[in-house]
Amino acid sequence: MKRSVIIKLQQILDKVVNINCLEQLMPNPILRDSQTSYWKRGVDEAILQEFDTLEVFLSCLDTLFCEERTIPIKVKLYDIHVLYTLEASAAIRLYDAQGHLISQQSCGRGMYYYLPPGHYSLTIPAGKSQLFGYYFQSKTFRKKNKKPYVFLHDLLRSRRAQVEEVVVSKDFKVGKRTRMYIRALCRGLKKRKLKNESFVFGIIHDLIDLSAEKISEEETKMSYDLKIAIQARKLLAMHIEEKGQETQINLLADDLKLDLDTVNRYHKQHFGKCLRELRTDLLLTRAKRLLDSGMGATKTAYELNYNSRDAFGRFLKKHSNQTPSEYLQSLDSAP
Structure with missing residues (x-):
């Protein structure tokens, strides 16, 4: 396959003769029979390792930077x-020619x-980083081959139409199985061997299948987590209506048949607040x-199950910077 990505390391580093010129960095995994610089x-x-086959181009970039560096790519x-x-x-962060952010990809994630x-x-952060990647032609997914790969449909349509806008998939977890496939791929490469093509494409297919599986798992889990978070919000609002300030968030554990830490984590993940903060807001x-x-301040205090107007006043002052009287005055002065 033709090389279509040029990683311009020469703009930030100097090319050296061999690995003996490096003081700390070692390639791991090693792409067998690859072209290495x-x-x-x-x-x-x-260290940049590259390996081309008829339909896939593989690369692995190891870096060790004292501070964040940006590498131009064509x-x-x-x-x-x-x-x-x-x-x-x-x-790591990928930008377009105008400096607009395309993606951010954390350690242990793929895209x-x-x-x-x-x-x-x-843009690659300071410290040690390792990026493994490959690119391929869209003909891999002709006709029925693309049906199981919903997460790639937008990318494939854009490739076939050769649109000028970047399209990215959802990111997915790079777990133990993914790393095992990558290591097996790197170990098994053999330059100019006929069987190499089927070997490489077999593992690439396995990696793509695994990506689809991981994205589906995370979407399913996300849907479940979000459903629990929404239910928690509704239930807590109902308890506040019924019991006012006597409402305890641990009621949600019984309501949802989940431990409170899990419910709290789901809510914070989707709404950015813990359940205690939600209780205060409600x-x-x-x-x-x-x-x-x-309703006057005293009746409101008792409606919310406070023992006194003063206790209610302290709550309102703490969380809105207004006493009940000040809040009521602000209503009267509002246009």
């Missing part, structure tokens, strides 16, 4: 790209890209709604 400038080091042809972040101290020809840049909203309706 070594790079160094100061304490920064990099894409020459219309292909589908896959990138696995096997190691990194922070998310598929449709990249039209053009100039891009890849109680504050109900208090203001009662005051808005014309």
Whole structure:
């Protein structure tokens, strides 16, 4: 397959003769029979391994940087790209020629890209990073072959139409099985061997199948987690309506038949707040709604099951910076 991605390491590093010129970095895994280049400038080091087959182009980039670096990249042809972040101290970031962020990819995550020809840049964090990737032609997914791969449909349509906009897939987990496939692929490469083509494409298919599985698992789990988080919000609001400030969030564990830590984690994941913060928000909203309706501060306090107007006043002051009297005055002065 023709090389369609040029990683311009020469713009930030100097090419050196061999691995003996490097002081710290070692390639792992090693792409057997690959074309390998070594790079160094100061304490920064990099190793680029590349291997081409008839239908897939493989690469592995190891870097060791003292601080965040940005590598220019040129894409020459219309292909589908896959990138696995096997190691990194922070998310890697891909930008287009105008400096617009295309994606952020954390350690242990993978992503598929449709990249039209053009100039891009890849920002890699300080410390040791390892990126493994490959690109292939869309004909791999002709006719019935593409049906199980819903997550790739937008990318494949864009590739076939050769649109000029970047398209990315959902990211997915790079787990133990994915890493095992990548190691097996790297070990089994053999240059100019007929059987190599079927070997490579067999493992590539396994990796794509595994990506589809991981994305489906995460989507299913996300749907379940979100459903629980939404149910928790509704149930807590009902308890606040019924019991006011006497509502305890541990009631949700019995309501949802899940431990409270799990429910709390799901809610924070989807809504950015813990259940205790949600309880405060719901109680504050109900208090203001009662005051808005014309109910006085004392009646509102008892409606919310406070022992006294003062206790209710302290709650309102703490969470809205207004006493009940100040809040009611603000209603009267509102246009």
